[in-house]
Amino acid sequence: MSSKSFFESDEDAAQSNKLSRKAKESPFMLVGIAGFVAAGVIGAYKYRNRGTMSTSVFLMQLRVAAQGTVVACLTAGLAYSMTKEYIFDKAPKEK
DSSP: OOSSOSSOOHHHHHHHHHHHHHHHHOHHHHHHHHHHHHHHHHHHHHGGGOTTOOHHHHHHHHHHHHHHHHHHHHHHHHHHHHIIIIISOOSOOOO
16 A cells, blocks of 8 residues: 555645645745635624624625735735846846
8 A cells, every 4th residue: 555645646745735836936825815814714703793784895895805915915925026036136047
C-alpha cells in the first residue's frame, strides 16, 4: 500500500500545492480571504442586534463590506507586486 490516503488523489495534492504556491506569490490573497470570512462572522454576530433594520438591507450592507474588504486587499496586493517588480527590481528583464 502507498503512504497516501485512500481518499486523496494526485489532483487533490496538486490543488494543495497550487494553493500554497499562490499564497507565497501573493500573500494579500490570504488576507483578502480572511477579511471576507471576518466580515461574514462579524455580520452574523451583529445580525442579532440590527434593531429595526430589515434583513435585506442588513445583508446588502454586509455584502458591500465583504466585497470592499476583498477589493482593498487585491488592490494592496497589486500595488505591492507592481512596486516590487518595477521600482525595487534593479536587474533588467531579459526577453
